[in-house]
Amino acid sequence: MTRIHPTVERVTDRIIERSRDSRRAYLSLMAEEGDRHRDRNTALPCSNLAHGFAAAGEDKASIATRQGPNIGIITAYNDTISAHQPYAAFPPQMKVWAREVGATAQVAGATPAMCDGVTQGQAGMELSLFSRDVIALSAAVGLSHAMYDAVALLGICDKIVPGLLMGALRFGWLPALFVPGGPMPTGLGNKEKQKVRQLYAQGKATRAELLEMESQCYHTSGTCTFYGTANSNQMMMELMGLHVPGAAFIPPGTPLRQALTRAAVHRLSAITRDGNDYRPLSACVDEKAIVNAAVGLLATGGSTNHAIHIPAFARAAGVRIDWTDMAELSHVTPLIARVYPNGTADVNQFQDAGGIGFVTRQLIDAGLIHRDIVTAGGDSLDDFAQEPWLDEGELAWRACGTSGDETVLRTASDPFQPDGGMRLVEGNLGRACFKTSAVEPERWTIEAPARVFESQHAVAQAFTAGELDGDVVIVVRFQGPRANGMPELHTLTPVLGVMQDRGQKVALVTDGRMSGASGKVPMAIHCSPEANGGGPLSRLRDGDLIRVSADEGVLSTAADLALRDPAPAPEAQMGTARELFAMFRADADEAERGGSAMLAAAGL
Template identity: 55%
Template sequence: MSLHPRIQEITERIRQRSVPLRRAYLEGIEAAHREGPNRTRLSCGNLAHAFAACGPTDKGRLRADVTPNLGIINAYNDMLSAHQPFEHYPEQIRAVARELGATAQVAGGVPAMCDGVTQGRPGMELSLFSRDNIAQATAISLSHDMFDAALYLGVCDKIVPGLLIGALAFGHLPAVFVPAGPMTPGIPNKKKAEVRERYAAGEATREELLEAEAGSYHAAGTCTFYGTANSNQVLLEAMGLQLPGTSFVNPDQPLRDVLTRAAAERALRITALGGDYRPIGRLIDERAIVNAMAALMATGGSTNHTIHWVAVARAAGIVLTWDDIDLISQTVPLLARVYPNGEADVNRFAAAGGTQFVFRELLEAGLMHDLPTIVPGGMRAYCDEPRSHDGKLDYAPGLAISADENVVRPASRPFEAQGGLRLLRGNIGRALIKTSAVKPEYRFIEAPAVVVDDPRALNKLHAAGVLPQDFVAVVRYQGPRANGMPELHSLAPLLGLLQNQGRRVALVTDGRLSGASGKIPAAIHLTPEAARGGPIARLREGDIVRLDAEAGTLEALVPLEEWDARELAPNTTPAALDLGRNLFAINRDVVTPADQGALSISCGPPFHDGTWEYDSEYELGDAAHAAEAPHEAKDA
């Protein structure tokens, strides 16, 4: 089918806006490519250092400089369940390369922290900045100029965006991302959430809570809910940077090893030394970025990607804005319900049709670009399901009909006519809300503000019994410049509990919420943040706040003259310098706003004046600009 006119229009706007930056980026790729295979630029001393520890076979091939050498960037550590399986991947990849007459070396490792461990803890203030640190570590690893392509071993929250930004800095190199897959199902996510809420109410013991958490997070692999980690995998496939269907194969399945082997084989075939050169910097264009956002909206994925993919796009010389994302969400229907947007986990999502079903529906509806990927066949190849045949990778057509319409549906009968996210605008600033996780009856609230600078204060107010019946929790000074923009998922059990009691509650914050954003209406990533003088710092206790996710508005119902005359409230939470937070002071000082990717590193070609430029139509937020999505919504 032809491309949906709105998707075509958004893509073209992004392309036109990005022309100078994209041109500069592609010129850099071409210059690097013209210099030839990397090792030809090394002196004899350089090269000798680089293969000194290799065995005779690899050393001979590296000396001859006639076969590809794969660089492996590994985010392995054995504390993260999602990354523990990567321990033996380099050995597998090296073996494949040798069989095919090539070589592979671990170029370097990158840090990989777990937001699940640091939720509600001081270490969470390092989480967002770890993405930029990973990008820099990736660049350091590839700076030896030894490689003809790279394999990226990473799965979780900030790790994949960081690897992507680093990979795009070496855009002349082909890149293949290699996941490890999700853990098998544990206790249902709904049951885990119920125990969390009972614990917040004092009705469950710590032992009960730990038993529920351990029953959910119980083995190697990614967490089974559809948070940032698993959204990463869907977006990588939507851009054609992973092998088709590789995202949700469990670590202990034989097919997992087959896919890892095939990823190494594919990387060797697409280097500049062969006839099918596919550098990442050319594959990732404005169409690939739009595909990623369309897949995010269709599946109700993580809110974190409204920050991360702005940064990823920027690394490729492309300017993506929240207005683009909002219009894509108004165009692409919600085709999946996976926890926290439903009861299914990602294993059930995969069994019901998974990415193959969703991508085929989006392609047929003209809501996704068919474009070049790391494999022949373009995005159509991603509608097929991987199989193992005598230890070799094979593909069969994906499901033509959903195996469970409670989990995935065709575009003709979506769960909702619009996607999973919405941009909110008003006198408090611009924020995002994950509508797919919030029932329609909770998408509007008008209630007094409870204003705090420390998220832990809300639990204390609740314990003291002084919270209003209905209220909007305003948690400020949580943005990138204030403290690194930690996730505030630790608030979800309390606010979810109060909503269960029939109270109307919402969250407004310049911080982030987890990729598993919960069922309460939450206006997050508010920009400008309080630490930049944003109007959220004008809010006072008791101000009436109106949040309307359907209309896309977020307003303080305060007379204009009074609002403009108010001074900004100072941050009452002192800066903490323990647990390494002092080492990231420079990141907080230089970081860009959330809607510009919250970047604390130089990323892509420089802007002429260091600022962003927006289309006037987008900046005005004219709802009439986006016609009604041509889909019939039928909620389950």
């Protein structure tokens, strides 16, 4: 067996030691709760139980007499988000497949599922990060009925998977699996998409031309095909063993997708407490599984949003991981995938080249991920180093073999670059994340005067007015969790891309988020402490010289910030229900701890 890499082992040991008390408290609570809910027929009075199965139809007798396990389905279905539209058909099918193995299934509850692609640059985006807490709370409400022996989690996109995991982990005595829906077919190529967006930013393309292009990219049901937060979610769930192996990127509406969903239902029925292979979620999501998720993210150049989400869902399991841990893992993790935005391929081409099965095999063999985690979807992590297929109509798995396209996937011994997709930059402006995988190395260090803004729209206005012609570090502050909910600043991407393409040295520094599709411009994002409350960004002024360097791990200014008073935070905005989220903004943690008000209020 390959020995784990010394750095991965050291970081894991540090996380285990840092998490000792919180992890012990979590596991103790899960054991107590598991004992209390061991048998729903004795834990629930008859009136309560009757309410719970009153509408269960032909499954009533089985649930009433506990003839087999009852699977609770938490669904994030809606038909506005393309990724979640296929879920409409899942619960009725899952109930049939549960009966095949003597089990039952009920929809335990639903969660909201908002799309950052729809809300980018709009007021609704200020609800986005906190929707993760709402999703976790919604999942908890559904599972609080105590009617279930296992949990099927139907969710894919940005905040939805982390939120579902956070909620389910507080019911961690139950086994749980994520059941993905798969990506839409490949649409318009990514280079053409980027080109039209930049032309529109320069006023050289019409809105009708832009909308036509966008409609060719996002054109039917299924997950968006770029490697943003949603698809990074799928990768992490595989490396944590929380899917049926290979389920991530099989298209919706295909026989193989249906076979994988059926297998998830059968698998859940087999790993409950009443069987011989009990695999509770609390045992699956431990320090080693969290490290696997982080390494997988780095090896594939995944979404920067997970620098916030990983610490958040880790905390829900009593595990403490920070950006220093992730930076050290990045230093020894080779980048072995090129998927848009850090390449030209989409996730369908990634899947065709070998997909996550290939990535998992490479990382296991290189000693970069922990093989000995408890997996919910397979017998061991080795099961995830394969690809699913239909053998005469029956679901089977086979070895991935070599890369089917070395412009998309490479071995760990011959990577695209020797280290992972993210670095930590820090200094007198705080700590921030820098995604290197999509940025040319000659742009990893930028030193230029600052232009300070308090909204992404103000940047766009300055660009249109011709004010951003020289080398510049764009600072967009008061975008953190406590200021306005930490929206993604996706509308900056075309503007900054145009500036860079015309020869300017340009970088972005912000306490906000960028898209999971953040691209070719150097960016120090998620800056902590945030400007709201007196963080360093609140003391910057136009013209201050700023150095952003992924090479050196530096984020600093030559200005003496201690001599200045912080700029006042902009007044909180009303409308689009932003006022209802004031309690989340008031209590939110810093980004490095996950930006969660719920976890902070719970003392986790």
